[in-house]
Amino acid sequence: MSYQVNGHTIEHDEEGYITTLSDWSKELADEIAKTENIDMTDEHWEVVNFLREYYDEYQIAPAVRVLIKAIKKSMGPDKGNNKYMYELFPYGPAKQACKIAGLPKPTGCV
Amino acid sequence: MSDIKKFLYVNRKPPYGTIYALESLEVVLIGAAFEQDVSLAFLDDGVFQLTRGQNTDAIGVKNFSPTFRALGDYEVTKLYVERESLDERGLTEGDLQEITYEDEDDDWEEKPSIRVVSRAEMAEIMADQDVVLSF
Amino acid sequence: MSTLHTVNKSPFGNATLSSCLGHCLPGDAVLLIEDAVYGALDGSAMADQVKSRMGEVALYVLDGDLKARGIDAGKLVSGAKCVGYDGFVDLVTEHDRTQSWL
Known part of the structure; x- marks a missing residue:
């Protein structure tokens, strides 16, 4: 299970939490927010x-x-x-x- | 509020050789949601959990020592450390990290959470509890 | 108000029993289980420290753990009492709290 950001694949667990903390970026945050139906303000x-x-x-x-x-x-x-x-x-x-x-x-x- | 019980978490193991210390801290954080009267005791090798300057980069495990400083946010404000255990290990209170809490009843004044006590005082603290949980 | 202390490690490998004895108050009981039963052997390096607290702290040893290790009750420091699992339960109920020394 993974998120796709700028061509990178970032693994997450069965609940959507990323598995490697250092994988985080603002772009990834926006991507995760989308899956949570949240528009980031x-x-x-x-x-x-x-x-x-x-x-x-x-x-x-x-x-x-x-x-x-x-x-x-x-x-x-x-x-x-x-x-x-x-x-x-x-x-x-x-x-x-x-x-x-x-x-x-x-x-x-x- | 008469159903508030006194819980003491007794920590006697060093931080990284076994999982005891981390497990204890996690149980304390989870248990804090139950709004009981919680204290932590550090004696024997448990005093090593609180030393300052821990850096686990080279051993590939998480350094959880900063988390002790969050205990005040969880309203866990009594960390009893046994003086004899420090002495036996060549440690002084200055070798321990500073852990504080903000006292809600005293205009949020910042106060130390660590209280160094003698072995005799520690025995009395243990005997004053409703529940003692050992790690 | 009194405490039942349980210890399960041999005192010849670590200082747990010693620490426990150092934190008992008069009227408390110490129950030795698993490898801690070796701590009740008379004539051992631990015996003097154990005996020094026995006037004010009751010492119990879990019978099954003793038998498993082939230790005859006659080898124990005098005053140590052997109990079975039922006695273990009684001790828990007779004291206000139980503290495990791991």
């Missing part, structure tokens, strides 16, 4: 970039409530809340946003 990118920075610092994809709390602290309560995040990523901000960000599935996410 600046607001989506803000969350995806936040997740990538979080992973870079702590080596984990945060659980949803942790992500929302961290976004609230960093971007304020208008964005750091369930409603905003689920409007951007209807099937779960941790799951969908992590997938698009090229991170592993959040620990404890089933």
